[in-house]
Amino acid sequence: MAALLEVKNLFKKYKNIPAVNGVSFSVEQGVCLGLLGPNGAGKTTTIEVIEDVIPPTSGEILYKGKPRDASFEDEIGIQFQTTSLLSLLTVRETLETFKNLYRKSANIDDLVALCHLSKFQNQLNDRISGGQRQRFLLALALINQPELLILDEPSTGLDPQARRNLWNLVRKIKKEGKTIILTTHYMEEAQHLCDEIAIMDYGEIIAQGTPEALIKRHSPEMTVVLPKERFDLSPDDLNLPFRNVRDRIEIKTVDVNSCLNHLLSHNIDLTDLTVRSPNLETVFLNLTGRHLRD
Numbered sequence: 001m002a003a004l005l006e007v008k009n010l011f012k013k014y015k016n017i018p019a020v021n022g023v024s025f026s027v028e029q030g031v032c033l034g035l036l037g038p039n040g041a042g043k044t045t046t047i048e049v050i051e052d053v054i055p056p057t058s059g060e061i062l063y064k065g066k067p068r069d070a071s072f073e074d075e076i077g078i079q080f081q082t083t084s085l086l087s088l089l090t091v092r093e094t095l096e097t098f099k100n101l102y103r104k105s106a107n108i109d110d111l112v113a114l115c116h117l118s119k120f121q122n123q124l125n126d127r128i129s130g131g132q133r134q135r136f137l138l139a140l141a142l143i144n145q146p147e148l149l150i151l152d153e154p155s156t157g158l159d160p161q162a163r164r165n166l167w168n169l170v171r172k173i174k175k176e177g178k179t180i181i182l183t184t185h186y187m188e189e190a191q192h193l194c195d196e197i198a199i200m201d202y203g204e205i206i207a208q209g210t211p212e213a214l215i216k217r218h219s220p221e222m223t224v225v226l227p228k229e230r231f232d233l234s235p236d237d238l239n240l241p242f243r244n245v246r247d248r249i250e251i252k253t254v255d256v257n258s259c260l261n262h263l264l265s266h267n268i269d270l271t272d273l274t275v276r277s278p279n280l281e282t283v284f285l286n287l288t289g290r291h292l293r294d
């Protein structure tokens, strides 16, 4: 069966800037794909081309194996980074207005329940909190019962509670079988929500796979952490790659067992030892570097 969406050899140039420089990927039905990358990597441009908001310089987008046609607009739902909403309408009135724009639409009471909007559905659009607004924008993106949902940085600016709340909601939507493309700056968000990750930099996809596979391939090392006070000898004498970090010694290893045996053989007390697993953030920084992008 064809993938729900295929992006083939996509290029988008702005004068001399290759915003997207030969990107190809596909998204299978029911999968949540995360598009990650530093600022300016080309994520927004890629999804704007997919959404048909801007034309590509070259390349092809296939939906259900064919070039997009008029039905595509009916079958995708988009949560934009910024959306202007009429301040004179209430949340519920806005949902009803948007519902009338589509041939096929969701039941508003169901959406209100799903996205936890009931408490503020009768408030004006500009009188709701940041977390409420993001849940509301998600409800708007679902109003036409889309098959493909595109979420552009859905939790930017939210506090940790509101962010987790939104993640639970996205997981629930995913369970209903929706296919999702998500851009995010938050690695924890990607690790929580995405089945598949594509990391972009300078307009290209530089790594792709499940979060677990990316970690295994690009950041296999564990970090063994011990308080400095546990070391009677100089860590240099251990013959292990270590870093001095404030009051701790951090040792990188792909083989925790032999590292611990080695420490024990030097009579180092392992009380208070912790082992840190690599995560997507480590992969991201290893691949895209640590310098600031803005």
Ligand code: ADP
Pocket (backbone or CB within 6 Å): 014, 017, 018, 019, 020, 037, 038, 039, 040, 041, 042, 043, 044, 045, 046
């Ligand atoms: P991201 O979403 O990963 O932060 P973007 O897709 O917004 O990246 O931008 C990719 C590159 O294209 C950046 O260098 C950006 O400055 C440039 N760019 C994006 N949109 C335009 C535009 N309308 N005109 C000129 N350059 C643009």
